[in-house]
Amino acid sequence: MPLIDSLIVFGIGLLIGAIGIYVGGRVVTGIEDYTYAIGTAFIGAIVWAITAFFLGGIPGIGPLIVLLAWIWIINRRYPGGWGNAALIGLIAWITVLAVLAVLAWAGVGNFEAIGVPN
Numbered sequence: 001m002p003l004i005d006s007l008i009v010f011g012i013g014l015l016i017g018a019i020g021i022y023v024g025g026r027v028v029t030g031i032e033d034y035t036y037a038i039g040t041a042f043i044g045a046i047v048w049a050i051t052a053f054f055l056g057g058i059p060g061i062g063p064l065i066v067l068l069a070w071i072w073i074i075n076r077r078y079p080g081g082w083g084n085a086a087l088i089g090l091i092a093w094i095t096v097l098a099v100l101a102v103l104a105w106a107g108v109g110n111f112e113a114i115g116v117p118n
Contacts, residue, residue, distance in 0.1 A: 010114060016099055017041040017115035020092030021074070028088045029078050036077070041115025044073040048117065070117060092116050 015038070022037035051069040056062045075085035096113040 013114035014038065014041055014045070016096060016103075017045070017092075017113035019099055020094075020096035020113060020116045021088065023095040024074075024088035024091035025078050027091055028084050029080055031078065040074060040077045043077070043115075044070050045115040047073050048115075067117060089116075 018034065018038040018041040021040050021044075022032075022034050025031045025033075025037055025040075048066060048070050051066045052062075055065045058065065071082070071085045071089050074088050075082055078085060078088055093116055096116045100113065
């Protein structure tokens with residue numbers, strides 16, 4: 001796949017992931033800033049990838065550490081503590097699943113969300 005195609009898929013995936021974080025952030029904290037959600041999704045994707053690379057392979061707890069690192073990013077970017085961050089993450093995950101299901105139903109590509117665990 002040429003570089004431009006990869007960048008387009010990454011960009012669309014990032015926007016889809018940000019939709020989930022936006023919805024979660026809006027429902028839980030009342031923050032209505034999609035640009036902020038894009039930044040959170042981008043930082044979360046980077047932290048997720050780095051943590052998964054170094055710690056994700058630890059038997060039993062590796063995936064949990066990776067998930068906690070992603071929730072930590074949400075906790076740092078949105079007010080309300082770990083409970084709110086976990087709830088934002090759960091709502092983001094459910095929202096992204098719904099968006100991807102609608103896209104698949106409509107026959108639009110095979111995208112993944114960037115910045116939200118799948």
